[in-house]
Amino acid sequence: MRNTFVNTIVEAFKNRTDIFIVSGDAGLGVFDEFKETYSDRFLNLGIAEQNMASFSAGLSMAGFKVYAYNIIPFLLYRCYEQVRNDICYQKLPVVLVGIGSGITYAFQGMTHYSVEDIGIVQTLPNLKVFSPIDPIEAKLAAYYSLKSEFPVYVRLAKRGEPNIHKSDNFEITDPQLIEEGELVAIIFHGSIGEEVMKAGEMLQAKGIYPRLISLPMVIPIDTERLFYMLTGIKYVVTVEEHFVNCGIGNLLSNEYAKANPRWKLFNLGIPTKFIHEIKDLKGMREHFGISASKISDFIKQLLIKGEA
Amino acid sequence: MDDLAQIAKEVRRTIIHLAHRSKGPHVGAALSCADILSVLYFRVLRLDPWEKRDIFILSKAHAAMALYSTLHGKGIISDEQIAGYYKDNGTLPAHLDRFTSNYIEVSAGSLGHGFNIGLGMALGFKKKNEARKVYTLIGDGESQEGSIWEGALFAPKLGLDNFTAIMDFNNLQGYGRACDLCSFQPIKLKWEAFGWHVIEIDGHDYEALQSACMENTNGKPKIIIANTIKGKGVSFMEDQLIWHYYIVNDEHKASALEELK
Known part of the structure; x- marks a missing residue:
């Protein structure tokens, strides 16, 4: 990209x-x-x-x-x-x-x-x-x-990321519906998109169809539109390759508190600690719980227990 | 040059009024550069037409009172505007906000910013083949900022001979003298070693200031090291550390204005 x-x-x-x-x-x-x-x-x-x-x-x-x-x-x-x-x-x-x-x-x-x-x-x-x-x-x-x-x-990340969108005919300032789904929605941005897409496939194989929404514009977020896109959803999970305490998960938590919608919000991201781990990107994402399998596991647990 | 002496005196009187009314700091810094700003705005800068105007950036923006007073003297800032300096629901803040008035070219206050913005503007004008010049006033204290030296390294390479920095070298900052706090000297040699055209003058000598501004540099960016006296023009404020932050009371104001008659 x-x-x-x-x-x-x-x-x-x-x-x-x-x-x-x-x-x-x-x-x-x-x-x-x-x-x-x-x-x-x-x-x-x-x-x-x-x-x-x-x-x-x-x-x-x-x-x-x-x-x-x-x-x-x-x-x-x-x-x-x-x-x-x-x-x-x-x-x-x-x-x-x-x-x-x-x-x-x-x-x-x-x-x-x-x-x-x-x-x-x-x-x-x-x-x-x-x-x-x-x-x-x-x-x-x-x-x-x-x-x-x-x-x-x-x-931006680096280069070589695959295309996720199938067309370029959309407003970049809007939250984007990447894949329709029900019950659970994943909101994400940046290069973690790859992992989210794979997590989506893993979940689909288990009969779970998450609604995937990307946020190309992270500031400002059109929260009215975004919340409308979450109609009918019970669990919302934000996923980002970012500290969990100050990314979009946190931004949305503030809006969530004000709007008090019908869904529950969960934030996945990197714990707010200095990173001393020496791992490749794949290993890092796995370690911090934002790899495809970790995202998928989190959502499966969420649906089983109703809480994470 | 008699009228410049008159102009600068009026600028200083306005500074004293502003400092007294606001009960704010930095009167010494403003008085230090009143002569420099008077020469720039009344002898050097091309201000019309607007699209072709030269740019002056007050990088040492804690001397904003001097810029406001000079622009007031020039008829750019109105009586009403200047009356709203440092006031509740006022018009002009203690440090610069470029959205408050025309000819406040850059918002500034933190040191070591305006100088580098000026370098970017100077290159922009060159690239657009516009014969506009950029002047900026920096302090000696400000010259302790790393960003100044980052910019100093690049300007000669970029051939920015449309850029002039003037250093208000009064050798007094908030809590000491630049020459005591760090290895400030030999400052002229430092700038020369960086590849700048350096001129050292008496920063209260109008003719020397004007001719230094006009001097050809053979493609180099220019720095004028203006040796100044902080608090210049008011005897009891001159070269006194306290007048960086000290507040002008009724008595100070009366004596200062008496001297500036």
Whole structure:
């Protein structure tokens, strides 16, 4: 989905002279061809994240549509105050393109994971946030970002994720019904989509048909529409490759408390602890209870006991 | 240049009024750069037409009173606006919010931000072939921020000769002198080593300020190290640490305005 997003932006360069990409010395191979063709509007700003964020704000003020590309911790955490003051507070249409969502960078270690970014961007007014499940959602998020007058943050995994959607004819700002189902619904976003789809298949083999809903736009969430989509559902399970205390599970818990709907809400995610485990991505997801089989087991238990 | 002396004096008088009425801090920082801002707004910056205007960014935004007072002197900020400074339901905050007035180009307050935003703008103008210049005022205390040096490393490489930083070098910050707190000196050599065109001047000398702003740099970004006196223009505030945070009371105000007659 990383390449699809970047290629969609690069495609737009053909018709627009106001787009500029800055990278924080990241994106091996992603920009090689592009750098040759549009060398005038690409800049590697080196390993200087604070400067890159403020600099992007300045380029934006001079009239450019700026895409700032980096690994998520170096895009948002290292320079949080620059993103807050210089991009969001000034309300500039800078697009923050973050790579390596969740633990997709396993085995790189905790410094390179981004399991709290949605918690952090919740604190940034004006910022629109996308977490695509597949290249199609990534492409539509790219289209949205090209037109946005607000700052945008797009949370991407790596590359090679399969398409889940069958068509690209939908509104990227809406929650998406991926698969119809009954009794239990799974709400998810980001690269964990793969595991959720597999969990769906495992459950179907046991005669359980969960309703699958993706949230490509995680901030703001159209909760009215989402809650309507949950009509007839008894159990809602959020699944995300993110700390469980500050992701969409947490966002929805707040809304849930206000709306007090007929369904019960359960949140699956990574426990809020520093990750010292040395495992591959598959092993990590299994360990943290967000692999296909763990999601499937959780839902089976839920239906047997009526509680988790 | 007599009229500039008059203009700067009026700016300082407004600063004293604002500091007194608000009972807020930073009067020393504002007085320190009143001459620099007067020269910029009355001699250097092209402000019309709007689309082609030069940009000034007050990166050391705790001196906002100096910018408000200068823009007021220039007729950009109205009497009404300035009357709402630092007030309940007011018009202008203690640190800058760019949505409050035209010509407040950047919202700022935390140090080490405006400088880097200015670099981005300068490159943007170059890429768009616009002959617009970007000026920013940074502090010596502010120059302890890592972000300043991140930007300093990149600007020469990018050929940003449309960018001028002015350092308000009064050698007094919140709780001490830059030159005592860290290995600040030799500051001129540091900027030169980074590849900048460096000019060191008396930051209260109008002619020196103006000609430094105009000086050609042969493709390099410029920094003017302006040696200043914090609290300049009010004898009892000059070079006194307390006037970073101290509040201007009725008595201070009367004596200050007497000196600034």
